[in-house]
Amino acid sequence: MKQLIEKLTSVYGPSGNEEPIREAIRHEIEGYVDEISTDTLGNLIAVKKGGGSRVMLAAHMDQIGLVVTYIDDAGFLRFAPAGGFAVTDLIDRKVIFGNGTVGVVSYENEIKEIKDVTLNNMYIDIGAKDRQDASTKVKVGDIAVYYSTFGGNGDCVTSRALDNRASCAVLIETIKKLKSSPHEIYFVFTVQEELGCRGATTAAFAIEPYAAIAVDVTDTGDTPKSQPMAVKLGAGPAIKVFDEMVMVHPAIKNAMIDEAEKLGIPYQMEVLRGGGTDTGVIALSKSGVPSGCLSIPCRYVHSDSEMADITDMENGVKLLTGLLTDGIRI
Amino acid sequence: MLKLLKRLTETDGVSGDEHRVRELIKQEISPYVDSMSADSMGNLIAMKKGSAQNPKKIMIDAHMDEVGLIITHIGDDGMLKFGVIGMDQRVLLSKRVLIAGKVPGVIGVKAIHLQEKDERNSVVKKENMYIDIGAASKEEAEGLVSLGDYAAFTTKCEDIGSGRIKAKALDDRVGCAVLIEVLKEKNYPDDVYFNFAVQEEVGLRGAGVAAYRINPDVGIAIEGTTCSDVPGADEHMYSTVMGCGPAISVIDRSSYSSREIVDGLKEAAEGAGIPYQMKRTMTGGNDAGMMQRTHEGAKTGVVSVPVRYIHSPASIVDPVDFENTVKLIKEFLRKGVCCK
Numbered sequence: 001m002k003q004l005i006e007k008l009t010s011v012y013g014p015s016g017n018e019e020p021i022r023e024a025i026r027h028e029i030e031g032y033v034d035e036i037s038t039d040t041l042g043n044l045i046a047v048k049k050g051g052g053s054r055v056m057l058a059a060h061m062d063q064i065g066l067v068v069t070y071i072d073d074a075g076f077l078r079f080a081p082a083g084g085f086a087v088t089d090l091i092d093r094k095v096i097f098g099n100g101t102v103g104v105v106s107y108e109n110e111i112k113e114i115k116d117v118t119l120n121n122m123y124i125d126i127g128a129k130d131r132q133d134a135s136t137k138v139k140v141g142d143i144a145v146y147y148s149t150f151g152g153n154g155d156c157v158t159s160r161a162l163d164n165r166a167s168c169a170v171l172i173e174t175i176k177k178l179k180s181s182p183h184e185i186y187f188v189f190t191v192q193e194e195l196g197c198r199g200a201t202t203a204a205f206a207i208e209p210y211a212a213i214a215v216d217v218t219d220t221g222d223t224p225k226s227q228p229m230a231v232k233l234g235a236g237p238a239i240k241v242f243d244e245m246v247m248v249h250p251a252i253k254n255a256m257i258d259e260a261e262k263l264g265i266p267y268q269m270e271v272l273r274g275g276g277t278d279t280g281v282i283a284l285s286k287s288g289v290p291s292g293c294l295s296i297p298c299r300y301v302h303s304d305s306e307m308a309d310i311t312d313m314e315n316g317v318k319l320l321t322g323l324l325t326d327g328i329r330i
Numbered sequence: 331m332l333k334l335l336k337r338l339t340e341t342d343g344v345s346g347d348e349h350r351v352r353e354l355i356k357q358e359i360s361p362y363v364d365s366m367s368a369d370s371m372g373n374l375i376a377m378k379k380g381s382a383q384n385p386k387k388i389m390i391d392a393h394m395d396e397v398g399l400i401i402t403h404i405g406d407d408g409m410l411k412f413g414v415i416g417m418d419q420r421v422l423l424s425k426r427v428l429i430a431g432k433v434p435g436v437i438g439v440k441a442i443h444l445q446e447k448d449e450r451n452s453v454v455k456k457e458n459m460y461i462d463i464g465a466a467s468k469e470e471a472e473g474l475v476s477l478g479d480y481a482a483f484t485t486k487c488e489d490i491g492s493g494r495i496k497a498k499a500l501d502d503r504v505g506c507a508v509l510i511e512v513l514k515e516k517n518y519p520d521d522v523y524f525n526f527a528v529q530e531e532v533g534l535r536g537a538g539v540a541a542y543r544i545n546p547d548v549g550i551a552i553e554g555t556t557c558s559d560v561p562g563a564d565e566h567m568y569s570t571v572m573g574c575g576p577a578i579s580v581i582d583r584s585s586y587s588s589r590e591i592v593d594g595l596k597e598a599a600e601g602a603g604i605p606y607q608m609k610r611t612m613t614g615g616n617d618a619g620m621m622q623r624t625h626e627g628a629k630t631g632v633v634s635v636p637v638r639y640i641h642s643p644a645s646i647v648d649p650v651d652f653e654n655t656v657k658l659i660k661e662f663l664r665k666g667v668c669c670k
Contacts, residue, residue: 016586040547040627067581070566070610078566080612082581120567140608141580141592195586202627 001169001310001317004028005157006150008165012098014065014143015082015194018042020098021061025168025189032175033187039206043199044189046175053210055183055328056289057174057320058200058278059167060193060216063160064302065143066095066105066124071135075128077103079119082143083194087117089303096147101126101137103144146304155234155310162306164193166296166313167215173317174324182327183210193278197245200278204285211252211290211328214278215316217308218270218295229271233297234309236266237316240293243272245280251330252292259323265315270295290330294320331649332495334358334507335487339497342431342482344398345415345531348372350431351394355506355526362514363524373540374526382519386668389523389546389628390512390659391537391617392505392553393530396498397641399427399461399481404472408465410435412456412481416531419456421642427461427481433474435463435481483643493649494572500647501640502530505552508635511656512663519666520548527617534584537617541624548591548629548667549621552659554647555634556614568610570636573648575605576655579632581612584619591631598661604654609634633658 013021022044026036033046044061064083071077090105091114097103103124107117124144128134146160171187178185186207191199193216204212218238221229231238239256240248260267270293283291294316299307343351352374360366363376374394379385399422403411410429414422425437439459442450461481465471487497497503509524523544528536541549555577556569570577578595580587599606609632622630635655638646 016581017589040629041622067612069580069608069612072566078610080581082586140610192586195581198586198623199627201623202625206626 001173001314002157004169004172005166008168009150009159009161012145013061013063014145015062015192017098017143018062018191022189025061025172028172029175039203041199041202042191043203045203046187048178048181048185050181050184052182052184054186054207055324056186056188056204056207056209056212056282057171058188058190058203058212058214058282059171060164060191060199060278061168061189062191062194063145064194065145067143068138068140071131071138071140073131075130075134077124077126077134077138079124081119084302085119086302087119087122088114090122091117093304094147095124095144097138097142097144102147148304156307157310158305158307160304160306162298162308163217163301166217166298166308170215170296170313170316170320174320177317177321178324181324183324185324190278197276197278197281201281201285204282204289208286209289211330212282213252213291214282214293216277216293216295217298217301218272219301220297220299223299231268231270231297233299233307234311235268235297237312237319238268238270238295238297240270240272240279240295243276243280244274245276246283246291248279248292249283249290252290252328255323255328256292256294256319259326260319263318263322265319267319331652332489334510335495335497335504338503338506339487339499342428342480343394343396344480344482345395345529347480348394348528352526355394355510358510359513369540369543371536371539372528373536375540375544376513376524378513378517378522380519380521380668381517382666382668384668385520386547387523387544388520388663388667389525389541389544389549389621390509391525391527391549391551391621392509393502393527393536393617394506395528395531396482396501397531401429401475401477401479401481404468404475404477406468408467408471410461410463410471410475412461414456417641420453422456422459423454425643426484428484429461429463429475429481430479433463434484435461438462485644490646495647495649496644498643498645500637500645501554504554504635504637504647504652507652508552508655508659512659515660518663520663520668522663530617534615534617534620538620541621545625546621546628549618550591550630550659551616551618551621551632552655553616553632553634554637554640555609556640557636557638560638566610569613570607570609570634572636572638573650574607575651576658577607577609577634577636579609579634582614582616582632583612584615585622585630585632587631588629591629594665595631595633595658595662598665599658602657602661604657604661606658
């Protein structure tokens with residue numbers, strides 16, 4: 001699992017530009033599913049065929065990125081955020097473009113206080129001599145992602161893009177471990193979640209599932225003086241109750257709890273005050289889809305050094321595999 | 331061109347009240363399209379059949395609605411209270427408006443002589459403004475307007491400077507004008523659906539249902555977008571620059587343009603020697619967001635005519651940008667997407 005996560009977090013794939021990560025995932029799951037396709041927006045849809053009702057599992061494969069909007073005379077790049085960025089997570093961080101060009105994010109020097117820094121007065125420095133030099137490396141519309149190393153101590157790992165490659169790894173391992181199911185299962189690696197769950201919207205429309213579970217990371221409440229939240233790193237995968245976009249269907253929530261109890265897997269309940277996941281749009285697709293979410297606890301989400309626990313992911317795989325083997329009844 | 335823009339911008343059509351603009355566009359385009367109908371929300375959908383063997387469906391969208399006011403209360407003194415649709419209250423003070431296409435009014439506020447010092451130094455809130463239609467009583471006002479009537483600015487469309495144009499509602503009547511010019515071409519390889527959308531300014535609502543009906547393979551939103559190449563803005567925050575051609579968007583708040591479409595638009599421009607620019611900011615959203623997410627998804631792009639001072643009583647556009655936008659969209663459609 002650790003090697004897989006290291007591999008997946010190292011692959012480029014910001015929102016709207018998911019080709020490299022899509023190909024990496026396709027390579028991982030080929031041979032373990034009956035059908036693989038890519039749809040109009042770029043979602044990767046892998047199917048384990050069967051006669052039963054359709055169940056959709058979704059994990060978004062995009063990562064947040066910085067889109068170049070303007071190159072100035074001196075060769076510095078201005079950018080717009082593709083996904084949610086806190087200014088303090090960006091200052092003096094290294095970023096990398098799809099073609100390997102590396103840059104540093106900083107802000108206009110005349111600004112004296114960090115609170116006055118906004119994304120509009122920040123820039124990416126790729127060490128270019130001038131606009132022309134910069135234009136040989138980067139074009140307006142190119143998109144950069146965090147450039148940080150993968151590391152960790154034992155089961156605790158830290159990396160960029162654990163949101164949401166940790167969940168992609170959970171789905172990949174579930175695909176590999178699942179032997180049989182009463183369902184026809186659609187494993188969807190979605191695009192553009194960070195821009196508003198766009199890929200999941202169109203994928204759910206196409207699949208029209210009987211039930212759905214998204215897998216995503218969630219915040220924790222276990223760091224010094226953090227916002228109160230009953231989710232801890234390493235205490236098991238979290239079963240979502242609600243977030244800003246969804247009240248999880250009780251049948252799905254209870255099925256996940258029952259399965260965890262049955263298998264003796266540690267789990268926690270997640271009540272997320274801010275944010276949402278693909279679950280929110282799948283639940284409202286067409287005439288409605290009973291939907292839930294399995295969350296991987298993660299600290300420092302949307303920074304270049306997110307932190308998560310391998311055992312939470314492994315227990316997530318066990319829970320999903322068990323649930324899909326037994327079947328979901330609404 | 332000025333004539334068409336004049337008719338389009340001087341016709342009132344605040345979000346939810348687009349019927350006058352729709353009737354005008356219907357008359358303008360009926361000789362040129364194969365079919366045309368208005369849907370239940372009021373979108374006008376016109377179609378030109380493609381000449382190719384296996385045409386794809388391309389949806390080109392511009393919204394008919396403009397920002398404006400809606401009457402919410404008629405006071406005993408005959409003054410009207412209003413709600414604001416899609417606008418910054420700071421642009422409203424002392425402006426002339428036309429209610430329900432016929433009743434003139436002025437947006438008033440307590441005279442400066444009667445204001446306390448802190449009132450004079452702060453932004454007047456819309457709750458403290460009213461529309462004065464010259465009525466002396468509630469009864470008199472009720473004879474002229476009804477609750478729920480819409481009010482729009484009264485700006486005349488005219489030349490300004492050396493050939494630029496000043497008008498209200500250029501967001502997005504300039505987009506409507508682009509569609510009208512583009513659909514006058516004989517035919518394109520693909521089936522092209524021209525959607526004149528309603529209620530964009532209140533949440534992309536018209537385009538949502540129109541895109542669901544059309545279910546396009548490709549969607550392009552044509553906008554009159556922010557152009558802030560003005561004093562006080564840094565170059566990287568200009569968004570677009572007037573006179574530099576149509577602006578192609580990579581990302582905004584509602585959609586991430588498909589690379590194939592962005593590349594296709596750039597190729598069309600470069601191949602035909604049409605100037606273009608890349609939009610420099612990601613602020614704002616538009617109907618592409620709805621087209622991208624409809625059904626199983628569509629590939630989308632956004633092309634904008636730079637317009638200064640959108641969402642205000644008077645905006646400015648360069649007709650050369652307009653003409654180049656028409657050329658670009660025609661060129662893109664002539665190349666087609668069905669044979670790729």
